[in-house]
Amino acid sequence: MSDPQNSLMPGCDKVLLVQAELDGELDAAQAAALEAHRVGCPICQAAQVELLRARALMRGDLYQAMPDAVRARVIGRLRQVEPHAPLVPRRRWDWLRAPSIGFGLGAACAAAISLLILLPERNDLVDQIVADHIRALQPGHLEDVVSTDQHTVKPWFDGRIDFAPPVKDFAAEGFPLRGGRLDYLDGRPVAALVYQRDKHIIDLYVWPAGGPTPHLGSDTTIQGYNVVHWTAEGMNFWAVSDVEHGQLDEFIALWRRAP
Amino acid sequence: MLPHLDAAYNLARWLMRDGEAAEDVLQEAMVRALTYFASFKGVNPRAWLLQIVRNTAYGSMALNRGVVTVPITGESDEAIAAELVSGDDDPEAALLRSRESRQVRALIAALPVELRETLVLREFEEFSYKEIAEATQTPIGTVMSRLWRARQLLAQAAAAEGLP
Numbered sequence: 001m002s003d004p005q006n007s008l009m010p011g012c013d014k015v016l017l018v019q020a021e022l023d024g025e026l027d028a029a030q031a032a033a034l035e036a037h038r039v040g041c042p043i044c045q046a047a048q049v050e051l052l053r054a055r056a057l058m059r060g061d062l063y064q065a066m067p068d069a070v071r072a073r074v075i076g077r078l079r080q081v082e083p084h085a086p087l088v089p090r091r092r093w094d095w096l097r098a099p100s101i102g103f104g105l106g107a108a109c110a111a112a113i114s115l116l117i118l119l120p121e122r123n124d125l126v127d128q129i130v131a132d133h134i135r136a137l138q139p140g141h142l143e144d145v146v147s148t149d150q151h152t153v154k155p156w157f158d159g160r161i162d163f164a165p166p167v168k169d170f171a172a173e174g175f176p177l178r179g180g181r182l183d184y185l186d187g188r189p190v191a192a193l194v195y196q197r198d199k200h201i202i203d204l205y206v207w208p209a210g211g212p213t214p215h216l217g218s219d220t221t222i223q224g225y226n227v228v229h230w231t232a233e234g235m236n237f238w239a240v241s242d243v244e245h246g247q248l249d250e251f252i253a254l255w256r257r258a259p
Numbered sequence: 260m261l262p263h264l265d266a267a268y269n270l271a272r273w274l275m276r277d278g279e280a281a282e283d284v285l286q287e288a289m290v291r292a293l294t295y296f297a298s299f300k301g302v303n304p305r306a307w308l309l310q311i312v313r314n315t316a317y318g319s320m321a322l323n324r325g326v327v328t329v330p331i332t333g334e335s336d337e338a339i340a341a342e343l344v345s346g347d348d349d350p351e352a353a354l355l356r357s358r359e360s361r362q363v364r365a366l367i368a369a370l371p372v373e374l375r376e377t378l379v380l381r382e383f384e385e386f387s388y389k390e391i392a393e394a395t396q397t398p399i400g401t402v403m404s405r406l407w408r409a410r411q412l413l414a415q416a417a418a419a420e421g422l423p
Contacts, residue, residue, distance in 0.1 A: 016403045025388055054410035057417050058382045060360035064272035070282050081290050137317045224295045
C-alpha cells in the first residue's frame with residue numbers, strides 16, 4: 001500500500017464499468033454487455049467481490065450527524081447576517097406570475113442577450129479566472145514558490161515567463177504575500193501572486209496589457225467570488241477572492257498607491 | 260438552504276476531520292450560500308451548496324496546509340480515530356456507536372482528501388458520477404478512478420485490520 005497509485009492499477013480496462021454498474025450508472029444494454037464480458041474475466045469478478053465488500057463496510061453508522069448546538073449556532077449566525085432571507089428556495093417561477101413583471105420580461109431578455117453578444121470575451125475570461133482560483137485552492141496547487149519576501153518571489157518568475165510582474169507586499173496593512181505561481185489564462189502564461197487576508201486567499205493575476213485593452217468595467221461576482229480588473233504600468237491585473245468586497249477594494253487601492 | 264444543512268455538515272466534517280474546523284467551514288459556506296443564493300440558477304440546490312462547502316473547506320485547508328497530516332497506514336489508527344472522529348461528538352451517541360463503525364470511520368478519515376470527498380459524495384449523498392464531477396470540478400473519468408481507489412484502499416485496509 002506504499003504507493004496507492006501503482007498498486008491499484010486495474011488489470012482490466014472494464015473494472016471501472018463493474019463499479020459503474022454497482023453504482024447504477026449503466027443502462028440495460030451496457031449492463032448486458034458487461035455481464036457477457038465478466039463471465040470470462042477473473043479480474044472483473046474479483047473486482048466485483050472487492051467492491052461489494054467496500055460497499056458493505058459503508059453500511060454502518062457513518063453519517064456525521066450535526067450536534068444540536070452546532071445547528072443552533074449556525075442558524076443563529078445566518079439570522080444575524082440576513083434576518084429576512086429565504087432560507088428555503090422560493091418556488092422558481094412564482095415571480096413570473098406577478099403581472100407587472102411579465103411586461104418588462106421581453107425587454108430584459110433582449111438586453112441580456114445583447115450583453116452576451118457584446119461581452120463574450122469578458123465572460124469567458126472571468127469564468128476562467130474564477131475556475132483557476134478555485135483550482136488553485138486545492139491541495140498542492142496554491143503556490144509554486146512559497147515566500148513572504150517580495151525579493152524572493154519576483155526573481156522566481158525570471159526565466160519562467162517573458163515579462164517581469166511587479167511584486168509588492170502588504171503584510172503591514174494586513175494583506176501578507178504568501179507566494180506566487182505560474183498559470184495559463186487568456187491563451188498565455190501569466191503570473192499569479194498569492195495574498196492572504198485573515199482566513200481568505202486573494203489571487204492577483206498579472207500579465208502584460210498587449211494591444212488595445214478594452215476597459216472592462218471594474219468588478220463582477222461569480223459563484224461567490226469577487227473579481228476586479230484594472231490596468232496599470234502596462235499590465236493587466238485581475239484580483240479574485242472570496243473576501244468581502246470592501247476588503248478587496250482596500251487591497252486594490254493599496255496596490256495602486258504603492259510604488 | 261436549511262433542508263441541506265445536515266448534508267453540508269456531513270461533508271464539512273468528513274473533509275475537515277475535526278468538529279470545530281467543520282463548524283467554521285459550515286458557517287462560512289452557509290453565509291456565502293445565503294449571500295449568493297439569489298444568483299443561483301441551477302436545478303439542484305443541494306449540489307450547489309455542497310460545492311460551496313467543498314470550496315470553502317479547500318480554502319481553509321489551503322491556509323492550514325501542513326498543520327495536520329494523517330498517514331494512510333500507521334500503528335495508531337485507534338488514536339487517530341479517537342482524535343479525529345469522536346472529538347466533540349455527543350458522548351451518548353459515541354457510546355452507542357459500534358466499535359466496527361469507529362474503525363471504518365478511521366479508515367475513511369485516513370484516505371487522501373480527494374478520494375475521501377468522492378467516496379462521501381457517492382456513498383452518503385448518493386450523488387451520480389455527473390453530480391460528483393460538477394461538485395468537485397473534476398472530469399467524470401477521474402471521479403470513477405478516484406472512487407475505485409478509495410474503495411480499494413478501504414477494502415484492503417479493512418482486511419488488514421481483520422474487519423469482516
